[in-house]
Amino acid sequence: MPELETLALGVVRFAETIAWAVIATGLAQNALYLYQLLLAARALAQAPPVNQAALLWRRYAEAAPPITLMAPAYNEALTIVESVRSLLALQYPHFEVVVVNDGSKDETLQVLIDAFELHPVERHYDLAASCQRIRGLYAAANQPRLLVVDKENGGKADALNAAINLSRSPIVCSMDADSLLEVDALLRAVAPFVEDPERTVAVGGTIRIANGCKISFGRVIEVGVPKNMLARLQTIEYLRAFLMARLAWSRISALTIISGAFGLFRRQAVLDVGGYSHGTVGEDMELVVKLHKHYRRLGKPYRIAFTPEPVCWTEAPETMAVLSRQRARWHRGALETFVRHRDMILNPRYGRIGIVGFGHILVVDVLGPIIEIFGYVLIPAFWLLGVLDIEYLWALLAVTFGFGIVISVGALALEETELRRFPNARSLAVLMGAAILENFGYRQINNFWRLRGTWQFLTGAQGWGKMTRKGFSSQT
Known part of the structure; x- marks a missing residue:
């Protein structure tokens, strides 16, 4: 039966091709992660963070430019007062806080009015960046740094565009209304603007998980490990994403995203590219890419940096339903930016951003989830059917689990070696377990959520989805 033998041989070759494609993609992704880990370790070793707040003040306060903190709020009545108190207590010489109530349906505006004794005010502003109609401005005599926009x-x-229009500072700081900044975060984050004022246009800082921490009056007073397993796994994820990946890409001038939860931007640079773009849930990434494109086209020197120590604390989702919506939205935002700026993909005109930055997005975000899911499903299926030898299955498992554990544990080791934020050995042991455990199920589920984000992008889905939070007052 030569026809059957030919067909069988064709099936085997097809299965082997699929297997090698999956394994090669996995190796490429993990090689990128390992490269990031080494770059980040080198960067931290060469420029360790300054630990003393007093030294930071002496070094940067005199030359620090004024900053406007922009906090968009939509249905944030549960956490908004703690967040604003945290912002007003920051150690920085010249700053203002602009809270934007974006048409909330809950009591966000009223709780702000009650907590800070706000009253209506008038203030001149230009509509330099496109935004919806501003219904009113509120301020308080006893809080001259606070302005609330309705x-x-x-x-x-x-x-954010509304806040930029009302800003009176050369530097604006975008953040989430449900986030808490450490008291010296602005002094640390502004360092690149002080040290390299001509070139620096944007700076990002580290985001950390507040779940499990003790919080009082808008400040994290004791760092802890989340009791909730999902939040614990996200703690490792955030270490890997910020301390490793973003620090590494900043090191080689290929950073494509500054988190919307905490990022500093030169106001005029943001206006030069039209402000934040509408019609995307990835406005933070899209703005950074627009800045890269703008300065590359002009041929002007510029710098978009990441500093590991300015810490912003955020509440992580503790249910699968909320986390899945968040991750699908994040992935949809990345794809929206990738397609909007597809002319930059592997384009030498845009230097490392086009080659390395967009190449990384192509491999990890566009192709990665699809190929990984194919691998998880097809390679075990082909092995069970006897089409593939066991070596292919072992190779997939080694790439998926072996490299994953090395990268996750490496990011945790980097944190403990250089920053040492976690209080004791028990916390590190718990997180070490999470760093190992996340590779056995959580990473795979994440890929399904990212595929969901791909489907939403392809079908033109809009909106953020409901994000339920416990609130900072309950974090212990």
Whole structure:
């Protein structure tokens, strides 16, 4: 039966091709992660963070430019007061806080009015960046640094544009209304603007998980490990994403994203590229890419940096339903930016951003989830059917689990070696277990969520989805 033998041989070759494609993609991704880990370790070793707040003040306070903190708020009544108190207590010489109530349907505006004794005010501003109608401005005599903007709903990008229009500072800081900044975070984050004022246009800082920490009056007073397993796994994820990946890409001038939860931007640079773009849930990444494109086209020197020590604390989702919506949205935002700026993909005109930055997005975000899911399903299926030898299955498992554990544990080791934020050996042991455990199920589920984000992008889905939070007052 030569026809059957030919067919069988064809099936085997097809299965082997699929297997090698999956394994090669996995090796490429993990090689990138390992490269990031080494770059980040070198960067931290060469420029360790300054630990003393007093030294930071002496070094940067005199030359530090004024900053406007922009906090968009939509249905944030549960956490908004703690967040604003945290912002007003920051150690920085000249700053203002602009909270934008983006048409909330809950009591966000009213709790702000009650907590800070706000009253209506007038303030001149230009509509330099596009935003929905501003319904009113509120301020308080006893809080001269605070301005609350009430506007019609337009989404986060729209709210940030409104804050930029009302800003009176050369540097603006975008953040989430449900986040808490450490008291010296601005002094640390502004360092690149002080040290390299001509070139620096944007700086990002580290985001950490507040779940499990003790919080009082808008400050993290004791770092802890989350009791909730999902939040614990996200703690490792955040270490890997910020302390490793973003520090590494900043090191080689290929950083494509600054988190919307905490990032500093030169106001005029943001206006030069039209402000935040509407119609995307990835407005933070899209703005950074626009800045890269703008300065590359002009041929002007610029710098977009990441500093590991300015810490912003955020509440992580503790249920699968909320976390899945968040991750699908994040992935959809990355794909939206990738497609909007597809002319940059592997384009030498845009230097390392086009080659390394967009090449990384192509391999990890666009192709990665699809190929990984194919591997998880097809390679075990082919092995069970007797089409593939056991060596292919072992190779997939080694790439998936072996490299994953090395990268996750490496990121945790980097944190403990250089920053030492976690209080005791028990906390590190618990997180070590999470660093290992996340590779056995959690990473795979994440890929399904990312595929969901791909489907939402392809079908033109819009919106953020409901994000339920416990609130900082309950974090212990």
